[in-house]
Amino acid sequence: MTAGLPNLSPQDIAALRAIPLFGQLSDRALSLLAGVALVRPVARGATLFLQDEPADRFFVLLDGWVKLFRLTREGSEAVVHVIGPAESFAEAAMFADGKFPVCAEAVTDARVMTLTAEGFARCLREDDRIAFGMLGSLSLRLRHLVTQIEQLQVQPAPQRVAAFLLRFCPAGDGSASFALPFDKALAARRLGMQPETFSRALAKLRPLGVDTQGLLVSVADLSALRDFVETPSD
Amino acid sequence: MTAGLPNLSPQDIAALRAIPLFGQLSDRALSLLAGVALVRPVARGATLFLQDEPADRFFVLLDGWVKLFRLTREGSEAVVHVIGPAESFAEAAMFADGKFPVCAEAVTDARVMTLTAEGFARCLREDDRIAFGMLGSLSLRLRHLVTQIEQLQVQPAPQRVAAFLLRFCPAGDGSASFALPFDKALAARRLGMQPETFSRALAKLRPLGVDTQGLLVSVADLSALRDFVETPSD
The missing domain is CATH 1.10.10.10 (Winged helix-like DNA-binding domain superfamily/Winged helix DNA-binding domain)
Known part of the structure; x- marks a missing residue:
C-alpha cells in the first residue's frame, strides 16, 4: 500500500473531502481509495464514457468541466448536466450495477480521478469502516436535504x-x-x-x-x- | 442461512423496500440482513435508546410510533421528531460510529426491527453487493433530492x-x-x-x-x- 496520496495535491484532498460520498472518511480510508484510483489528464473533447456502456467505474472531476449528454434519435446532443471541479459523477450508475445513462465528454482540458467498481470493492473488503463512513455521510446528507425540502415546501x-x-x-x-x-x-x-x-x-x-x-x-x-x-x- | 424472511410479513418486506437505504437491494441481500436482524414488539412507553449511548445499532419501525427527543438541562423533553411506520432511524448515528444524539421512546405499542453494526458488517463482508446496493440507492435518492431543491429554489x-x-x-x-x-x-x-x-x-x-x-x-x-x-x- 502506498503511503500518502499519490498524484493528489492538498487541493485535491480538500476537493475529495467536499464530495458527499467521502465526507466522513478517515485519512486511512481516503488513502486506500486513492491507492486504487487513477488520476489522469483528459484533453478537451475527449470522451470519458458512452451511453449504455456498462458502468464499471465512477469519476471525480478534480479540474475542468465535463458535459453529460444523451444522443437523441435524430443524432443530436441533449445536454443533461455540466459537471464542474470537485464534483463526482456516475457513482449512482456504478453502485446500482447498471449502464451509464448518458455520454460524458470533457469540454475543457481536465483532470479526472477514476475509481473502478473492482478496486472499490477491494477497498471495502480491506476496511469495513469505508462502507460505514460512506453510508454515514450519505445518510447525514439525505437527512439534511429532507429537512431543507420540508422548509422550502412550507404548506399552510x-x-x-x-x-x-x-x-x-x-x-x-x-x-x-x-x-x-x-x-x-x-x-x-x-x-x-x-x-x-x-x-x-x-x-x-x-x-x-x-x-x-x-x-x-x-x-x-x-x-x-x-x-x-x-x-x-x- | 435461513430461507425466506423470518418474522417478516409481506407488508414488512414492502416497508423495508420503501426505505431509501434498502431500495436497491436484491432479495438475497434483504434475506441476509433479515437473518441478522431482531424483530420485536415494544410496549408503549418503552425506551429504545438513551441520548449519548454508543450508537451500535439502528432501527426500522415496522408498526407504531416512536418519538425522538432531547433532555433539556432543566430535565424536560424537547421532541425533535416522531417516527412513523416504515421509517428507519438512527442509521446516520450508527454508520458515523457515534453516539445517539437523542432519546427514543415508543409512544404507542410498536414493532421494531433492530440491526446491529456488527451484524451489518458481517453481511457486508458476506456480500459485496449489499454495500454497493445501499450506496446506489442513497446516491440515486440524493440526486433526486438535489434536483427537487433546485426546482424549489428557483432564483431569477x-x-x-x-x-x-x-x-x-x-x-x-x-x-x-x-x-x-x-x-x-x-x-x-x-x-x-x-x-x-x-x-x-x-x-x-x-x-x-x-x-x-x-x-x-x-x-x-x-x-x-x-x-x-x-x-x-x-
Whole structure:
C-alpha cells in the first residue's frame, strides 16, 4: 500500500473531502481509495464514457468541466448536466450495477480521478469502516436535504394537518374513522407547529367534513380532503 | 442461512423496500440482513435508546410510533421528531460510529426491527453487493433530492447567472477577470435556461459592473455581485 496520496495535491484532498460520498472518511480510508484510483489528464473533447456502456467505474472531476449528454434519435446532443471541479459523477450508475445513462465528454482540458467498481470493492473488503463512513455521510446528507425540502415546501397548517390525517386513512373514496395513536401535542410537534396552531387547523377542516372528539377522528369524504391537500390555498 | 424472511410479513418486506437505504437491494441481500436482524414488539412507553449511548445499532419501525427527543438541562423533553411506520432511524448515528444524539421512546405499542453494526458488517463482508446496493440507492435518492431543491429554489435568471460567474472569481473584494471555460450555450444549459435567457441575464448584470466580450468576463466589484445574488429581487 502506498503511503500518502499519490498524484493528489492538498487541493485535491480538500476537493475529495467536499464530495458527499467521502465526507466522513478517515485519512486511512481516503488513502486506500486513492491507492486504487487513477488520476489522469483528459484533453478537451475527449470522451470519458458512452451511453449504455456498462458502468464499471465512477469519476471525480478534480479540474475542468465535463458535459453529460444523451444522443437523441435524430443524432443530436441533449445536454443533461455540466459537471464542474470537485464534483463526482456516475457513482449512482456504478453502485446500482447498471449502464451509464448518458455520454460524458470533457469540454475543457481536465483532470479526472477514476475509481473502478473492482478496486472499490477491494477497498471495502480491506476496511469495513469505508462502507460505514460512506453510508454515514450519505445518510447525514439525505437527512439534511429532507429537512431543507420540508422548509422550502412550507404548506399552510390546515393542509399539513390534513395530509397527516390522510396517513391513517385507507385508499379510495368514502368516509373513514380512526383514533389518533398519540396525543395532539405530539402530533403538532411532528408537524413542526404549536399545539394551538394544530387545533386551529383542525377547526378549519370541519367544513370539509373532518370531525374530532378527543383522539377520535372521522372524515366524511376522503377525496374532498385529498383535493384540499393538493390545492394550494391563497 | 435461513430461507425466506423470518418474522417478516409481506407488508414488512414492502416497508423495508420503501426505505431509501434498502431500495436497491436484491432479495438475497434483504434475506441476509433479515437473518441478522431482531424483530420485536415494544410496549408503549418503552425506551429504545438513551441520548449519548454508543450508537451500535439502528432501527426500522415496522408498526407504531416512536418519538425522538432531547433532555433539556432543566430535565424536560424537547421532541425533535416522531417516527412513523416504515421509517428507519438512527442509521446516520450508527454508520458515523457515534453516539445517539437523542432519546427514543415508543409512544404507542410498536414493532421494531433492530440491526446491529456488527451484524451489518458481517453481511457486508458476506456480500459485496449489499454495500454497493445501499450506496446506489442513497446516491440515486440524493440526486433526486438535489434536483427537487433546485426546482424549489428557483432564483431569477440574473441571480443564477451571477452566482455561476462568482464560481470563477477569487474570494475577497475588488475586481476580477477570467475567461468562461466553455461557450454560453453550454453555460445556459448548466443553469437550466435557454441561451437567450442567459444573454438577457448577462445584460441585466451590466449596471452592476459585469462586462462580457465573447468568453471574456470582467467583474468590477465582487462584493456588489455577491450582494446581488443574496438579495431576493421583487
